[in-house]
Amino acid sequence: MDNPRWLDESEQRAWRSYLQMHGQLLARLNRQLQADSGLSLADYEVLVTLSEVPAGHLRPFELQRVLQWEQSRLSHQLRRMEHRGLVGREGCTDDGRGAFIALTDAGRRTIEAAAPGHVDAVRRLFFDGLTRDQITMLGQLSAQVLDRLDASTDVVT
Amino acid sequence: MDNPRWLDESEQRAWRSYLQMHGQLLARLNRQLQADSGLSLADYEVLVTLSEVPAGHLRPFELQRVLQWEQSRLSHQLRRMEHRGLVGREGCTDDGRGAFIALTDAGRRTIEAAAPGHVDAVRRLFFDGLTRDQITMLGQLSAQVLDRLDASTDVVT
DNA sequence: CCAACGTACATGATGCGTCATTCATTCCAG
DNA sequence: CTGGAATGAATGACGCATCATGTACGTTGG
Numbered sequence: 330m331d332n333p334r335w336l337d338e339s340e341q342r343a344w345r346s347y348l349q350m351h352g353q354l355l356a357r358l359n360r361q362l363q364a365d366s367g368l369s370l371a372d373y374e375v376l377v378t379l380s381e382v383p384a385g386h387l388r389p390f391e392l393q394r395v396l397q398w399e400q401s402r403l404s405h406q407l408r409r410m411e412h413r414g415l416v417g418r419e420g421c422t423d424d425g426r427g428a429f430i431a432l433t434d435a436g437r438r439t440i441e442a443a444a445p446g447h448v449d450a451v452r453r454l455f456f457d458g459l460t461r462d463q464i465t466m467l468g469q470l471s472a473q474v475l476d477r478l479d480a481s482t483d484v485v486t
Numbered sequence: 487m488d489n490p491r492w493l494d495e496s497e498q499r500a501w502r503s504y505l506q507m508h509g510q511l512l513a514r515l516n517r518q519l520q521a522d523s524g525l526s527l528a529d530y531e532v533l534v535t536l537s538e539v540p541a542g543h544l545r546p547f548e549l550q551r552v553l554q555w556e557q558s559r560l561s562h563q564l565r566r567m568e569h570r571g572l573v574g575r576e577g578c579t580d581d582g583r584g585a586f587i588a589l590t591d592a593g594r595r596t597i598e599a600a601a602p603g604h605v606d607a608v609r610r611l612f613f614d615g616l617t618r619d620q621i622t623m624l625g626q627l628s629a630q631v632l633d634r635l636d637a638s639t640d641v642v643t
Numbered sequence: 644c645c646a647a648c649g650t651a652c653a654t655g656a657t658g659c660g661t662c663a664t665t666c667a668t669t670c671c672a673g
Numbered sequence: 674c675t676g677g678a679a680t681g682a683a684t685g686a687c688g689c690a691t692c693a694t695g696t697a698c699g700t701t702g703g
Contacts, residue, residue, distance in 0.1 A: 473616065
């Protein structure tokens with residue numbers, strides 16, 4: 330770790346702008362969701378994921394695979410959401426360890442009510458300021474970095 | 487909010503990849519910092535900011551302006567950091583309301599010890615997977631979105 | 644001067660995220 | 674089968690972030 334390869338001027342600017350941008354953006358989106366629907370972004374992601382599976386329910390570990398969350402984060406999150414009546418649990422016959430997590434009616438109504446406003450905020454605050462090319466580049470960049478992250482996980486394991 | 491403009495396929499992919507990428511990346515960086523130096527990214531940002539000002543100290547509201555944090559977040563953060571001996575307070579003569587926040591010796595040693603490893607992680611996990619052009623684009627994109635966010639704040643205010 | 648307003652900062656409550664640990668169930672080698 | 678390893682999940686403790694509110698100091702118009 331001697332003689333570290335510091336970031337050069339442009340890298341540093343890019344990195345700090347990026348962190349700042351993300352922080353501000355997510356804070357805004359969170360506030361919008363919270364104010365308009367009483368949801369956090371985390372709630373939103375769980376609800377969207379559940380609403381998109383044909384079966385209407387998922388095992389926690391499947392949800393975890395999709396969201397890429399820590400197991401205990403998901404567990405806490407689901408407990409809170411269950412407590413608020415957004416999701417429910419259905420018994421799982423073939424594996425006695427877990428259950429199925431499913432949207433409740435209230436959960437479905439909530440996500441359907443929240444989605445348009447949230448998508449609109451994402452548009453207004455983010456996509457509307459970008460060109461097609463920038464959007465494409467960002468998707469590409471994100472995918473690249475994600476691959477890299479996954480790859481370097483394997484090494485550690 | 488009727489007839490919402492949903493995200494199209496590529497926008498949705500980009501958005502989800504982006505959120506996922508950021509989550510994974512920040513989680514990794516946080517873990518690296520925590521494991522190697524006992525710091526969170528928030529600690530790191532505060533320490534770096536303080537270490538870069540010539541005077542060696544800042545008023546909380548100046549720190550806030552730089553970091554763009556919520557005021558109470560900063561207040562809590564500084565209290566915790568003071569408690570851990572990373573920063574200290576120096577009396578402020580010309581304004582009785584606040585004090586100056588300064589690095590302690592331990593704080594300076596900590597940030598100097600942490601920086602190389604952190605920068606290296608940022609390189610390895612992020613920059614090394616990107617081309618020059620991508621880095622430039624990302625900086626540009628972030629700056630654009632930031633402008634947009636600031637602009638739309640004024641309107642609300 | 645001083646009342647009213649604005650600014651700088653702190654605090655308590657509450658929800659969120661991580662780590663470490665625990666527990667039950669399932670899988671599998673022998 | 675059976676005992677140990679692996680898997681799916683819950684929990685408690687603790688630090689972090691936000692909101693609402695409180696407080697002390699500063700500033701300014703009358």
